[in-house]
Amino acid sequence: MALHVGREAAVDNENTSKSFSDEIPVAMMEATMNLTTHLSQSESFLRLKAAQNKLNADVATLQLLEEFINLQQKIHADRAAGHFSDTDIQRFRDLQEQVATNDIVQERDYALEKAVGFVREVNQEISSLLGVDFASLTRRSTGGC
16 A cells, blocks of 8 residues: 555646555555654764764863854855965864864764664664665765756
8 A cells, every 4th residue: 555645736636656655565565664763862873872962062062162163154155255264273283173173063073973884783673684785775866867
């Protein structure tokens, strides 16, 4: 049994092709939703969420990151225009060091690394069961028909 999402729209326009979700079996959708729920409730993702919340609550760290990102963008734009400031480069290096040694940023980055690793493990397990690279099934095609 397949889901029939947007069927009314398809009836209104006979030339409308079916969306991908029209063809997904209900059991597959339920399994996908179940997997998503379990991933989001995993220890790795709960730690990541806690680390991100801690970062979001720290005004000084947020200001540091904002200044770092803004200066990075300025330097990139300046270089594209064919010039840059040695003062900006030195300030960027200083900010880069501050970001790299910030405990809150390090905690968030570590939690992110662990969450990504966990997803990779899940992908490997599913891939071995299916006999195909499961993650590659989610990649969008960039070519034409």
